[in-house]
Amino acid sequence: xxxxxxxxxxxxxxxxxxxxxxxxxxxxxxxxxxxxxxxxxxxxxxxxxxxxxxxxxxxxxxxxxxxxxxxxxxxxxxxxxxxxxxxxxxxxxxxxxxxxxxxxxxxxxxxxxxxxxxxxxxxxxxxxxxxxxxxxxxxxxxxxxxxxxxxxxxxxxxxxxxxxxxxxxxxxxxxxxxxxxxxxxxxxxxxxxxxxxxxx
Amino acid sequence: xxxxxxxxxxxxxxxxxxxxxxxxxxxxxxxxxxxxxxxxxxxxxxxxxxxxxxxxxxxxxxxxxxxxxxxxxxxxxxxxxxxxxxxxxxxxxxxxxxxxxxxxxxxxxxxxxxxxxxxxxxxxxxxxxxxxxxxxxxxxxxxxxxxxxxxxxxxxxxxxxxxxxxxxxxxxxxxxxxxxxxxxxxxxxxxxxxxxxxxx
Amino acid sequence: xxxxxxxxxxxxxxxxxxxxxxxxxxxxxxxxxxxxxxxxxxxxxxxxxxxxxxxxxxxxxxxxxxxxxxxxxxxxxxxxxxxxxxxxxxxxxxxxxxxxxxxxxxxxxxxxxxxxxxxxxxxxxxxxxxxxxxxxxxxxxxxxxxxxxxxxxxxxxxxxxxxxxxxxxxxxxxxxxxxxxxxxxxxxxxxxxxxxxxxx
Amino acid sequence: xxxxxxxxxxxxxxxxxxxxxxxxxxxxxxxxxxxxxxxxxxxxxxxxxxxxxxxxxxxxxxxxxxxxxxxxxxxxxxxxxxxxxxxxxxxxxxxxxxxxxxxxxxxxxxxxxxxxxxxxxxxxxxxxxxxxxxxxxxxxxxxxxxxxxxxxxxxxxxxxxxxxxxxxxxxxxxxxxxxxxxxxxxxxxxxxxxxxxxxx
DNA sequence: TATGAATGAGGTTTCATTCAT
DNA sequence: CATGAATGAAACCTCATTCAT
Numbered sequence: 001x002x003x004x005x006x007x008x009x010x011x012x013x014x015x016x017x018x019x020x021x022x023x024x025x026x027x028x029x030x031x032x033x034x035x036x037x038x039x040x041x042x043x044x045x046x047x048x049x050x051x052x053x054x055x056x057x058x059x060x061x062x063x064x065x066x067x068x069x070x071x072x073x074x075x076x077x078x079x080x081x082x083x084x085x086x087x088x089x090x091x092x093x094x095x096x097x098x099x100x101x102x103x104x105x106x107x108x109x110x111x112x113x114x115x116x117x118x119x120x121x122x123x124x125x126x127x128x129x130x131x132x133x134x135x136x137x138x139x140x141x142x143x144x145x146x147x148x149x150x151x152x153x154x155x156x157x158x159x160x161x162x163x164x165x166x167x168x169x170x171x172x173x174x175x176x177x178x179x180x181x182x183x184x185x186x187x188x189x190x191x192x193x194x195x196x197x198x199x200x
Numbered sequence: 201x202x203x204x205x206x207x208x209x210x211x212x213x214x215x216x217x218x219x220x221x222x223x224x225x226x227x228x229x230x231x232x233x234x235x236x237x238x239x240x241x242x243x244x245x246x247x248x249x250x251x252x253x254x255x256x257x258x259x260x261x262x263x264x265x266x267x268x269x270x271x272x273x274x275x276x277x278x279x280x281x282x283x284x285x286x287x288x289x290x291x292x293x294x295x296x297x298x299x300x301x302x303x304x305x306x307x308x309x310x311x312x313x314x315x316x317x318x319x320x321x322x323x324x325x326x327x328x329x330x331x332x333x334x335x336x337x338x339x340x341x342x343x344x345x346x347x348x349x350x351x352x353x354x355x356x357x358x359x360x361x362x363x364x365x366x367x368x369x370x371x372x373x374x375x376x377x378x379x380x381x382x383x384x385x386x387x388x389x390x391x392x393x394x395x396x397x398x399x400x
Numbered sequence: 401x402x403x404x405x406x407x408x409x410x411x412x413x414x415x416x417x418x419x420x421x422x423x424x425x426x427x428x429x430x431x432x433x434x435x436x437x438x439x440x441x442x443x444x445x446x447x448x449x450x451x452x453x454x455x456x457x458x459x460x461x462x463x464x465x466x467x468x469x470x471x472x473x474x475x476x477x478x479x480x481x482x483x484x485x486x487x488x489x490x491x492x493x494x495x496x497x498x499x500x501x502x503x504x505x506x507x508x509x510x511x512x513x514x515x516x517x518x519x520x521x522x523x524x525x526x527x528x529x530x531x532x533x534x535x536x537x538x539x540x541x542x543x544x545x546x547x548x549x550x551x552x553x554x555x556x557x558x559x560x561x562x563x564x565x566x567x568x569x570x571x572x573x574x575x576x577x578x579x580x581x582x583x584x585x586x587x588x589x590x591x592x593x594x595x596x597x598x599x600x
Numbered sequence: 601x602x603x604x605x606x607x608x609x610x611x612x613x614x615x616x617x618x619x620x621x622x623x624x625x626x627x628x629x630x631x632x633x634x635x636x637x638x639x640x641x642x643x644x645x646x647x648x649x650x651x652x653x654x655x656x657x658x659x660x661x662x663x664x665x666x667x668x669x670x671x672x673x674x675x676x677x678x679x680x681x682x683x684x685x686x687x688x689x690x691x692x693x694x695x696x697x698x699x700x701x702x703x704x705x706x707x708x709x710x711x712x713x714x715x716x717x718x719x720x721x722x723x724x725x726x727x728x729x730x731x732x733x734x735x736x737x738x739x740x741x742x743x744x745x746x747x748x749x750x751x752x753x754x755x756x757x758x759x760x761x762x763x764x765x766x767x768x769x770x771x772x773x774x775x776x777x778x779x780x781x782x783x784x785x786x787x788x789x790x791x792x793x794x795x796x797x798x799x800x
Numbered sequence: 801t802a803t804g805a806a807t808g809a810g811g812t813t814t815c816a817t818t819c820a821t
Numbered sequence: 822c823a824t825g826a827a828t829g830a831a832a833c834c835t836c837a838t839t840c841a842t
Contacts, residue, residue, distance in 0.1 A: 167371025564790025567771020
């Protein structure tokens with residue numbers, strides 16, 4: 001069935017990535033065999049390899065969507081006119097995380113991606129590092145805004161604050177995925193105690 | 201009457217675990233072959249398999265020491281007479297983390313352990329879950345103490361606060377291991393802004 | 401009434417064979433994938449398979465032209481009125497070989513064809529055997545003529561002489577292709593020492 | 601069965617090489633699967649790969665013995681006190697060739713090795729080229745001796761003569777392997793016509 | 801008790817060929 | 822007629838584990 005539309009190709013790619021996502025979320029990168037991906041996607045070996053040159057390529061193609069969208073949401077949210085309080089930001093983000101943590105949600109891969117990045121030759125892990133660094137920059141932007149708004153003392157080290165606030169997210173992801181006993185509201189309430197918004 | 205001393209057996213086990221630790225930290229659980237462990241430990245295949253029944257057994261034997269000692273330190277620290285401030289606790293813990301994150305430090309395996317636990321059948325992951333849950337219980341204990349000391353409002357949801365505070369640690373570990381640009385002091389300073397200690 | 405001209409069909413076949421020739425000369429029969437042939441010929445898989453039923457068919461279609469023309473040239477040359485001396489014959493043939501040994505020359509396939517014939521079921525290799533046998537018959541014809549002309553003793557075993565003379569060619573081909581330090585003149589000069597022509 | 605003798609290891613290597621030799625001679629390098637080698641050798645995949653890192657390594661390990669011993673025989677023969685005539689040298693060498701051309705004889709691989717060398721990146725083919733060049737050097741040595749002995753004219757181009765004489769061997773190998781109708785005596789008789797020894 | 805050679809299932813990937821469009 | 826996406830068998834190789842010595 002030659003001469004297929006661009007759209008068809010994209011659909012095939014998605015078909016593979018969705019299948020791989022599911023497999024990886026269930027069994028992990030390594031325990032998932034390419035055969036698993038073939039079966040789950042309903043495609044043949046040759047077909048899959050027409051779209052991705054190797055298993056690694058599939059894995060890396062799933063890395064970007066893991067953290068990218070989260071970052072965009074954060075960027076949009078902290079730049080609204082009415083700057084949200086830390087608790088509000090955290091509630092929004094953790095809700096986003098929960099929404100993307102379903103059996104086929106990209107965030108289910110996050111811990112695996114972290115582990116992978118730690119173990120990969122430096123070059124290969126760059127996208128992961130940049131993804132994390134990019135997210136943290138947004139938190140820095142937000143920390144500065146907090147200082148401007150007088151929510152934290154004028155002499156606050158915004159960088160340090162950003163590192164700490166960013167640090168909350170992996171902790172939420174882990175607790176959510178592993179213990180499954182933390183809700184966005186829980187977490188936001190906890191953060192509310194730590195970081196109040198506008199002082200009355 | 202065993203042919204070899206108990207001590208000898210323990211030394212052998214350590215020899216294997218140390219070698220495996222190093223290999224796993226360098227290449228990850230999956231990319232590390234048993235041959236790597238044989239070579240690194242200077243032992244033969246048969247010798248290693250006399251002490252551990254499988255590769256998995258070695259991996260799981262390394263999981264407990266990953267988080268266990270950290271928990272003990274936290275327990276000791278928050279139970280001192282002069283309750284430390286949150287920033288002090290975080291500084292102490294992150295220092296501990298840094299100290300255990302060297303090339304052969306157990307904490308270098310943490311992200312891999314998280315990833316493993318997510319992907320393993322539920323039963324197998326229980327130790328990891330318990331380890332995390334146990335750590336969080338200490339944070340709950342500490343949150344309650346904070347409330348008692350009046351560091352946080354009386355109506356504070358201690359459970360939520362514990363979840364949030366605990367959540368900081370994975371974030372520090374990740375930033376430290378992946379970006380390597382966060383010091384315990386940075387982090388503590390950030391937390392200080394969030395969670396003050398005794399009110400003046 | 402065919403839809404396309406005979407000429408068109410022939411042109412297509414040539415297009416494929418030329419592309420395959422080049423690929424085979426560069427990478428060998430086995431390392432050349434059909435995809436290589438598709439790309440080099442600028443044709444699609446389906447198109448190529450319309451003209452040749454299989455990769456093997458393409459290979460065998462290239463075998464005949466490898467040695468055939470050489471044979472015709474030899475036939476023509478030794479049958480001229482003024483019988484050429486052995487050195488002259490060799491010079492002519494080796495020149496022909498050099499001319500056909502360019503990057504896309506059929507003779508670059510010769511060693512591969514020999515190897516193939518040795519390994520193929522007997523039936524399949526018949527064309528190669530016949531090609532070689534046919535060439536050697538011409539040498540026999542020439543050896544007999546040499547004897548008639550008194551260039552070699554009357555009791556010369558023409559068959560043995562033919563086998564020896566024929567044997568020179570593969571040696572030249574190999575040296576030329578692999579070492580690339582033998583010219584037709586070199587070789588002819590060497591042969592001149594071995595086999596003089598008309599005695600003064 | 602650890603702690604095996606050096607001899608045992610060597611026997612294993614031979615076992616693999618012999619099996620591979622046979623397979624390669626029967627089906628060619630490419631049509632021979634590693635599974636064929638496992639089966640023929642009676643060894644398992646893992647066992648074979650303990651001795652050779654790849655199929656290529658096995659192939660190249662078979663290349664040296666293809667031409668090496670022939671060269672040694674030639675060296676010894678032409679350096680005897682009583683220099684043999686060309687026909688005698690050829691008879692000796694072709695006998696050697698025949699002896700090594702059985703179903704499991706290394707010379708059955710010669711044409712495949714030639715083909716391989718033509719198609720391999722330059723570096724990989726160096727051993728083949730050197731093997732051929734080394735053989736030809738011996739012929740040069742012999743050609744010079746012929747000139748010294750007055751068997752050929754004083755102004756003979758020894759280099760050219762060496763190239764021509766060497767050229768006879770591949771031709772014999774091919775005729776012997778492919779047509780199987782040439783005996784060493786045939787060939788020597790043919791050469792005798794071409795190149796006489798001591799003039800009466 | 802220690803050794804390390806051996807096993808063999810299973811992993812990823814390739815590629816000649818087909819056939820719906 | 823042409824296209825090129827799809828097939829799927831089979832290739833090479835790895836590696837956790839065993840067990841004869």
